[in-house]
Amino acid sequence: MRRHRYPQPPSLVELGLVPPEEERSTPHRRSGDELPRLKRFRFQLLARWVRETFPPCRVADVGGGKGLLTYLLRGDGYDAVVIDPVEQPLPDRYRDIDGGQRVRIPAEASVPRITAPYQARLGEPFDLLVALHAHGTNLAVLDTAARAGSSCVVLPCCVIEEPSVPPRDQNWFTWLVQRAAGLGLDPRLFHLNFSGQNVGFYVRGRRP
Numbered sequence: 001m002r003r004h005r006y007p008q009p010p011s012l013v014e015l016g017l018v019p020p021e022e023e024r025s026t027p028h029r030r031s032g033d034e035l036p037r038l039k040r041f042r043f044q045l046l047a048r049w050v051r052e053t054f055p056p057c058r059v060a061d062v063g064g065g066k067g068l069l070t071y072l073l074r075g076d077g078y079d080a081v082v083i084d085p086v087e088q089p090l091p092d093r094y095r096d097i098d099g100g101q102r103v104r105i106p107a108e109a110s111v112p113r114i115t116a117p118y119q120a121r122l123g124e125p126f127d128l129l130v131a132l133h134a135h136g137t138n139l140a141v142l143d144t145a146a147r148a149g150s151s152c153v154v155l156p157c158c159v160i161e162e163p164s165v166p167p168r169d170q171n172w173f174t175w176l177v178q179r180a181a182g183l184g185l186d187p188r189l190f191h192l193n194f195s196g197q198n199v200g201f202y203v204r205g206r207r208p
């Protein structure tokens with residue numbers, strides 16, 4: 001597996017996503033009990049953000065892993081499908097974002113999956129491509145959005161199995177944002193309140 005090490009992405013302050021006072025308070029927040037709880041909510045937070053940002057439409061959950069994001073989006077009326085080469089079962093439960101209580105996923109529940117590496121041909125029919133910490137697909141998702149006029153949401157993490165990579169002194173996040181702009185897209189930054197790589201960008205295409 002080709003894996004690359006690059007500088008960390010810019011901080012939320014450097015990206016202009018939070019004012020400096022708020023970031024100064026982050027170390028305090030992160031040392032508290034909140035951290036594991038936020039981590040467990042990352043699919044729920046992204047599903048809620050998608051609901052607030054895009055109307056119900058056809059969504060490809062690219063590199064969607066077990067499919068919890070797809071499961072939640074389908075519950076919200078989106079026609080969501082996982083595209084991932086590794087067949088993985090849904091988790092058996094998740095936590096409700098508002099009350100914090102555990103919600104069981106019925107044993108017989110499943111989500112539609114395309115069990116294959118992502119390719120533009122697979123992504124083109126969808127209105128919205130979501131790549132949450134997806135491997136090997138970030139550039140292909142941007143190319144698809146540029147060609148097909150679809151929207152996309154990208155929260156990149158590692159540089160794994162991508163067809164091209166930034167120079168060693170550039171961070172992956174900024175390089176991808178610039179790549180999107182270079183394709184004529186208008187990337188907008190956002191972040192979600194979970195621990196880990198929680199910064200992303202989205203492009204609003206002609207559809208949905």
Ligand SMILES: C[S@@+](CC[C@H](N)C(=O)[O-])C[C@H]1O[C@@H](n2cnc3c(N)ncnc32)[C@H](O)[C@@H]1O
Pocket residue numbers: 062063064065066083084085086116117118132133134135136137
């Ligand atoms: C770090 S996991 C992220 C899974 C999920 N999105 C999440 O946030 O938990 C990366 C996922 O990318 C998938 N993947 C690897 N190569 C891929 C490819 N070429 N096309 C689509 N998915 C791929 C892996 O199977 C894995 O499920």
